[in-house]
Amino acid sequence: MESTLLSVNGQKYNVSLEPSESLNHVIRERLGLIGTKRGCETGGCGSCTVIVDGKAIYSCMMYAMQAVGKQIITIEGLQGNNAELDVIQRSFMVAGGLQCGYCTPGFIMSAKALLDSNPDPQLGEIKDALVGNLCRCTGYTKIFDSILLAAKERQKSNK
């Protein structure tokens, strides 16, 4: 087992990785960043979604060793310098885009990947971008509302 550097939320972590450890396992159990959830473990539910090199991926379906040298962003990486919430997180609160909250970090990371590449998505584009995330509580409508609100808020703050 060799020691290697993993870049998470702009910070370098010195970790020893077993080849069989998933990125999800390392983020949660080694780095203690438990905002990223563990769900189906088969790449279907989306609760483990993180952003690797700008793309939303399932962290349960990637070996941590394969993420070495890449920029990983987790839900913890969204908060600002004074621990203030990101505009997407605030929009989920304001528009009520969550109930039990277990799927929420995954939804927010998928929403961030979408809004970073498409700042003004139509409802259909939001639905397409979120098909890889499951929510068993909300019925999705308020999640879509939250992301539409986040898109508006982000555009306002960019002006």
Next chain:
Amino acid sequence: MDEGQGHAAGPTVGEKNIVGRRKMRTEVSKFALIQATSVGDAIAKLSSYGVDNSAVISGGTDVISRNKERIATMMPQYLIDISGLPLNYITPSSGGFKIGATTPVIDVANNTSVPAVLSQAANAVATPQIQSMGTVAGDVLQEVWCEYVRNDFPCWRNGGNVCYGAIGDNRYYHSIFGGRLCYANHAGDLAPALTALNATATIQSQTGTSTVSMEDLIPGINVISGRVKENIVAWNEILTEFQIPAPASGSVSAFYKVRDRGTWDFALASASVVLNVSGSTISSARVVLGGVDVKPHIATSAQSYLAGKSVPLSEADIAGAAAAAVDGAQPLTTGTGNSYRVTIASGAVSKALRSIYTPNQPTVYAPLSS
């Protein structure tokens, strides 16, 4: 032993050793993950570790599933990682395109220059997350999704001598065009689109490189290096690139996929169509069905039916082509049977053909969520 006492002393829910319970999926098997420094290096490493001990990994969406499902016959000791090799590109090339093997599917889905049939097919793959991880070559060469293969039944692919799909549950993952030995469908959405585009693939081996047509890349069920499989890429070879030739002028194309769920599902049937049109007449056509045969199924009758027809296609011509597309269908009648997918395959062809001349049509249909 007293049966009652045995029961009382037995494991309770929450313990890991409950008889018959699947092992936790997080406990992936032990193996080494080795970064290849070049394609040649990957081939040398695969060759030295041997057919039963090594496998290629890049995006990992197929290999890691297999590893977590603990399919005994597919758990190699050495995974050779080619994701760091410079095989991630979509490059225009003499009117067509070259696409590197490890290009993520989502890059093809978002590419507005490649032919419509290819980007639409890429868009229909699983979910954005899977598209971001999974690669083009991985989609084309993925292991079949037959539930018997993936649950370690001793079938042809797992070292046995029976196809459980042919006699059991074959509603979703088995051929409607007959077969031999293994009847499992080829599952990916990109292979039929690439076949419709007359793409070629470059395979590097220990002795050199060869470039083959999609038909020769996935000829159907064969025994390659002692394994029952549908593609010709041997265990110690690497598929490095796909080449898409320049489309004929006046060429139009479309893809259509029918799946049970609105997302994250394999095709019950898909249709990839390319029409080469001169003036208002179709000079030649390619119609390829996905998810219904052990290989991308080239619907030759539909292709000859469409040649000479005028565009925009009439509803009668669309119906004729859709009927011709399933010529020679031999749905399974043993087990559950799968004849319902003959109708679905035919419908997918008519939807794809109609979408060419009716813009902004959806490219997937999910009966259970629409």
